[in-house]
């Protein structure tokens with residue numbers, strides 16, 4: 596049998612800590628673009644239902660949404676398809692991931708989807724109405740979290756959907772490489788983000804996080 600999705604990253608354990616990965620990330624290694632295919636495996640969407648996630652995102656009409664750590668666009672593409680009024684920035688630090696996204700026919704048809712490398716994101720400062728971060732928080736170092744918070748409009752919020760370290764799971768990284776919801780709330784507070792838990796998914800916590808001085 597194939598290894599369980601996202602368990603496979605553990606095969607690379609002996610590669611050591613990735614120099615690309617800065618201080619503060621709970622996951623010791625960055626996501627390996629060679630494993631990108633697992634992000635498009637259909638069974639993922641049984642426990643990460645896009646429609647439910649998009650409903651929780653509550654993107655206002657004609658707003659700007661950043662899918663932070665978009666990978667192959669597994670969520671950015673259906674979001675842009677289902678909401679043509681939105682502008683969806685599909686942001687990643689890995690050109691190899693964005694190349695896979697751009698290669699998808701659905702992505703090529705969408706006028707409201709903009710793939711972007713993190714090196715270009717300064718132009719987006721304080722302009723995102725919503726930020727979506729699926730399976731990304733445990734990979735983000737301190738610098739990345741600061742950058743992410745800086746993208747948010749004062750009234751906006753970030754929807755974090757991440758593997759729950761408190762839940763026994765048949766898939767995903769080990770509990771020690773991810774956060775519990777409570778740990779994530781504490782971590783976000785140190786970046787000036789006030790996070791509140793929303794109803795959890797089977798293996799993931801869901802947090803809505805806004806600026807501490809903002810409405811959420």
Ligand SMILES: C[S@@+](CC[C@H](N)C(=O)[O-])C[C@H]1O[C@@H](n2cnc3c(N)ncnc32)[C@H](O)[C@@H]1O
Pocket residue numbers: 625626634663664665666667668669670686687688689692713728729730731734735736739
């Ligand atoms: C596990 S994948 C999740 C991809 C996508 N969100 C999904 O669920 O299908 C994590 C992604 O986050 C990206 N990533 C990690 N750290 C990042 C950072 N600091 N800035 C932007 N992207 C980052 C990785 O390159 C990878 O594509």
